[in-house]
Amino acid sequence: MDQNQLEALIREVVAEVMGAKTGDVPAALVNDVGSTVKQAAAQSQTVIDDIPDDELVDICSHEVRQRILIAHPMDTEMMDRMRQMTNARIGAGRAGSRLNTVTMLTLRANHAQARDSVFSEVDQALLDEMNLFSVKTRCTDKNNYLTRPDMGRRLDDEGRAILEQKCKKHVQAQVYVSDGLSSKAVEANVRDILPAIMSGLESFGISTGTPFFVEYGRVGVMDEISELLDAEVTCVLLGERPGLSTAESMSAYLAYRATIGMPESRRTVVSNIHKDGINSVEAGAYVAEIIRIMLEKKASGVDLSL
Amino acid sequence: MRLKTKLAGEIHRFRDLKDVMNKANEEKSGDILAGIAAETALQRIAAKEVLSNVLLSDLYNNPAVPYEDDEVTRLNIDGLNMTVYNQIKNWSVAELREWILSYGTSEEDIKRVSRGLTAEMVAAVCKIMSNLDLIYACNKIRISAHCNTTIGLRGTLSTRLQPNHPTDNVEGIIASALEGLSYGVGDALIGLNPVNDTADNIARCMDALSELKYKYEIPTQTCVLGHITSQIEAVNKGAATDCIFQSIAGSQKGNEAFGFNTEIIMEGWDLMKKVGHGTGPNVMYFETGQGSELSSDANYGADQVTMEARCYGYARNFQPFMVNTVVGFIGPEYLYDSRQVIRAGLEDHFMGKLTGIPMGCDCCYTNHMMADQNDIENLTTLLSAAGCNYVIGIPASDDVMLNYQTNSYHDANAVREVLNLRPIREFEIWCEKMGIMENGRLTKYAGDPTIFMGRGK
Numbered sequence: 001m002d003q004n005q006l007e008a009l010i011r012e013v014v015a016e017v018m019g020a021k022t023g024d025v026p027a028a029l030v031n032d033v034g035s036t037v038k039q040a041a042a043q044s045q046t047v048i049d050d051i052p053d054d055e056l057v058d059i060c061s062h063e064v065r066q067r068i069l070i071a072h073p074m075d076t077e078m079m080d081r082m083r084q085m086t087n088a089r090i091g092a093g094r095a096g097s098r099l100n101t102v103t104m105l106t107l108r109a110n111h112a113q114a115r116d117s118v119f120s121e122v123d124q125a126l127l128d129e130m131n132l133f134s135v136k137t138r139c140t141d142k143n144n145y146l147t148r149p150d151m152g153r154r155l156d157d158e159g160r161a162i163l164e165q166k167c168k169k170h171v172q173a174q175v176y177v178s179d180g181l182s183s184k185a186v187e188a189n190v191r192d193i194l195p196a197i198m199s200g201l202e203s204f205g206i207s208t209g210t211p212f213f214v215e216y217g218r219v220g221v222m223d224e225i226s227e228l229l230d231a232e233v234t235c236v237l238l239g240e241r242p243g244l245s246t247a248e249s250m251s252a253y254l255a256y257r258a259t260i261g262m263p264e265s266r267r268t269v270v271s272n273i274h275k276d277g278i279n280s281v282e283a284g285a286y287v288a289e290i291i292r293i294m295l296e297k298k299a300s301g302v303d304l305s306l
Numbered sequence: 307m308r309l310k311t312k313l314a315g316e317i318h319r320f321r322d323l324k325d326v327m328n329k330a331n332e333e334k335s336g337d338i339l340a341g342i343a344a345e346t347a348l349q350r351i352a353a354k355e356v357l358s359n360v361l362l363s364d365l366y367n368n369p370a371v372p373y374e375d376d377e378v379t380r381l382n383i384d385g386l387n388m389t390v391y392n393q394i395k396n397w398s399v400a401e402l403r404e405w406i407l408s409y410g411t412s413e414e415d416i417k418r419v420s421r422g423l424t425a426e427m428v429a430a431v432c433k434i435m436s437n438l439d440l441i442y443a444c445n446k447i448r449i450s451a452h453c454n455t456t457i458g459l460r461g462t463l464s465t466r467l468q469p470n471h472p473t474d475n476v477e478g479i480i481a482s483a484l485e486g487l488s489y490g491v492g493d494a495l496i497g498l499n500p501v502n503d504t505a506d507n508i509a510r511c512m513d514a515l516s517e518l519k520y521k522y523e524i525p526t527q528t529c530v531l532g533h534i535t536s537q538i539e540a541v542n543k544g545a546a547t548d549c550i551f552q553s554i555a556g557s558q559k560g561n562e563a564f565g566f567n568t569e570i571i572m573e574g575w576d577l578m579k580k581v582g583h584g585t586g587p588n589v590m591y592f593e594t595g596q597g598s599e600l601s602s603d604a605n606y607g608a609d610q611v612t613m614e615a616r617c618y619g620y621a622r623n624f625q626p627f628m629v630n631t632v633v634g635f636i637g638p639e640y641l642y643d644s645r646q647v648i649r650a651g652l653e654d655h656f657m658g659k660l661t662g663i664p665m666g667c668d669c670c671y672t673n674h675m676m677a678d679q680n681d682i683e684n685l686t687t688l689l690s691a692a693g694c695n696y697v698i699g700i701p702a703s704d705d706v707m708l709n710y711q712t713n714s715y716h717d718a719n720a721v722r723e724v725l726n727l728r729p730i731r732e733f734e735i736w737c738e739k740m741g742i743m744e745n746g747r748l749t750k751y752a753g754d755p756t757i758f759m760g761r762g763k
Binding site: 070072073074075076078079082083085086087088089090091092093094096097098099103107108110111114115118146147148149150181241242243244245 | 335338339469470471472475477478479481482484485489637638639642672673674678679700701702703704706709711714715716719720723747748751752753754755756757759
C-alpha cells in the first residue's frame with residue numbers, strides 16, 4: 001500500500017466517522033496524517049507544543065504538493081497516473097467551490113517565498129565570503145528598481161568610478177553577479193557557479209577580469225560594463241523572476257563585445273540554473289565552455305550556433 | 307478646443323490633446339515610465355476636467371497615431387459608421403459619459419453609438435469614469451458571439467480552461483483539462499499556451515484538444531495559442547482547431563513587434579472560414595494588455611489606456627469570438643500594484659464592451675508585483691458583477707508553464723453561486739449529463755478528473 005492509498009483509506013475512515021458527505025472531507029484532517037501526536041487542546045488550560053520539529057509536516061514540501069486531496073477518486077490508479085504526468089496542482093479536491101485549506105495555504109506559502117526573494121537583499125556575508133565588492137545601478141531602492149527598468153540598465157556615477165578603479169581592463173572574459181529579480185537565486189547558486197566558471201576559464205588559459213556584484217541590476221547593464229571595462233566577452237549571473245515552483249532560478253547572460261543599444265538577439269542565455277534544473281556546478285562548466293567558443297568565433301546570440 | 311483649466315485658483319495648461327489624454331489617466335507605473343503621466347494629483351484632475359469638455363470630433367481628428375502612418379488608425383477610422391458619428395460628433399466627453407450612465411439609455415442605444423466611436427473616444431470617456439461607473443455601465447451591455455456555442459449572454463459567466471504544461475506533454479495537458487472539465491470549467495474555450503512554437507508541436511496540441519472535445523462531445527471551442535503564423539502552418543498541415551489566436555497591440559509598429567500584420571490576420575481568419583472546425587461566424591481570439599506598446603517602443607507618446615482602446619478598435623474588424631486582457635501579466639513597471647491592476651481590468655473590460663467586442667479578462671499577477679491571490683479574487687468578483695464574458699481557470703491558480711497566477715478552477719464556480727450566474731447553457735447541460743452539475747451547483751462528483759474514464763466515444 002503506497003502513501004496515497006494509505007491516505008485515501010484514512011480519509012475514508014475519517015469521512016465515515018464524521019458522517020461527512022463524499023467530496024467534502026475537510027483537508028485539514030489530511031494534514032494530520034503521519035503525525036502521531038494529537039493534542040486535546042480544548043480540555044487543557046495550558047497547551048505546551050512539545051511536538052518534535054522533525055515530525056512537522058512542511059506544506060511546501062514536494063510530498064505534500066503531490067498529495068491527492070480528492071476523497072474518493074472513481075479511479076485511484078488513474079488519478080495517481082494523472083498526478084505524475086504534470087506538476088500542475090491537480091487532484092486538489094475542494095471545500096464546496098473553494099480550495100481546501102492546505103492547498104490554499106501551500107499556494108500562499110509558495111507565493112510568499114517568491115515575494116520574499118524579490119524584495120530581500122543578497123546577504124552581505126555571502127558577498128564578503130565570495131570576495132565580491134558591490135556597485136549599484138541608478139536605482140535607489142527595490143521599488144524604484146521594479147518600476148524603472150531603464151535605470152536598472154545603467155550604473156550610477158559612483159559605480160562607474162569604482163569599476164574604473166578596481167577592475168582589470170581589456171580582459172577576454174568579465175564575469176560578474178547581480179541580484180536581478182531574485183536574491184535567493186544568487187544565495188543558492190553563486191558559491192558553486194562562480195568558482196566553476198573561473199576555474200574553467202583558467203584551464204582554457206582565458207584571461208579574466210575582477211568579479212563583482214551589481215545591486216538592482218537588469219540584464220542590459222552588462223552592455224555598459226562591457227564598454228567600460230573593454231571586455232571581449234561579458235557574462236552576468238543574475239537572479240530570475242521567481243516562479244511558484246522555485247525562487248532560486250538563476251540565468252547566465254553572455255555577449256561578445258556587448259555595446260549599449262545593441263539588439264537583444266546578440267545575447268546568449270543559459271537559464272534554469274537551480275537544484276531542480278541545471279545544477280550550478282554543471283552550469284558553471286557549461287558557461288566557461290560557451291565563453292571559450294564565443295572567443296573563438298567572435299560572436300554571440302543568434303550569430304553564434306552552439 | 308480648451309486646453310487649460312482653473313482648479314482651486316491655479317491655472318493648469320496642457321500642451322495638446324495627447325497631453326490632456328495622458329495626464330487624465332489614473333496613476334499607472336507604465337505612464338510614469340513613459341514620462342507622460344500627470345505630475346501631481348491635482349494636475350491629473352485638471353486634465354480630466356479639460357478632457358470632459360473636449361468634443362468627440364476633436365478626438366476623431368486627433369488619433370494617437372497619425373492616419374497616414376498606421377493601419378490600426380486607418381482601420382478604426384475607415385470602419386466607422388459616419389451616420390452615427392455625425393449625430394454624436396458635437397457631444398463632449400462628459401455628455402457621452404452621462405448619456406451612457408443615464409436611465410434613459412438602453413443597451414441597444416449604446417451598441418448603436420458604439421459604431422460611431424473611435425478608440426480615442428472610448429479611452430477618453432473611460433478616463434472620466436470611476437470604478438463603479440465602469441462596472442455599472444458595463445452591466446448594461448452584453449456582447450455575445452458564436453463559434454460552436456454562444457458566449458456572453460446575460461446571466462452567464464464562462465471560463466477558458468488553460469491546461470498548460472511545462473513541456474507540452476499531451477497526457478499531462480489532458481490530465482489538467484479533465485480536472486478543469488470536472489469543475490464545470492471550459493465553456494468559453496479549452497485553450498493551451500504551448501511552450502514550443504513549432505508548427506508540428508502546435509498541430510499535435512491542436513489535435514489532442516480537438517480529440518478531447520469530440521471524444522466527450524463537449525459543447526465548447528478549442529484553440530492553441532501559438533504565434534499566428536505557426537497556427538496557420540499547423541492548420542495547413544491538417545490540424546484541427548475552432549479558433550485562431552493572436553496577441554495584438556494598439557499600433558502597427560506594436561503589431562510588427564509581435565511579428566504580424568493585418569494581412570496575416572486576414573489569412574488566419576480566411577483559413578478558419580474555409581477549414582476551421584468551428585461553426586462560426588466568430589472564429590478569432592485576441593489577447594491584449596496595457597503596456598505592451600511601450601515595451602516595444604510603439605506607443606507614440608500616448609498613454610497605455612489609449613493604446614489599449616486602440617487594440618479593441620483593431621480587434622472589432624475581425625469579429626472575434628473572444629478577446630481578453632491579460633491584465634496583470636506584464637509586470638510592475640506598467641501596473642505596479644493591485645490598485646492599478648484592478649483599475650486596468652475594469653477599464654479594459656469597459657473599453658472592450660463599449661467598442662462592441664466580446665470581452666473576458668485574465669485576472670492575474672506575477673510574483674514581482676505588489677498583488678496577491680486576494681487581489682485577483684476581488685477583480686474577478688468585480689468583473690463578474692460587471693457582466694464580463696469569461697475568466698480563466700487553471701489548477702489551484704498556479705500556471706506551471708507561464709509562471710504567474712490566475713483564477714483557479716474553483717473560482718468561477720464560487721462567483722457563479724454568489725452572483726447567480728451560470729455557464730453557457732449547452733455546456734451546463736453537458737455538465738449535468740456528466741454528473742458534474744445540478745441546478746447550477748457542483749455535485750459531489752465534481753472535481754474528480756477520473757469520472758471521465760471509460761466514458762466518451
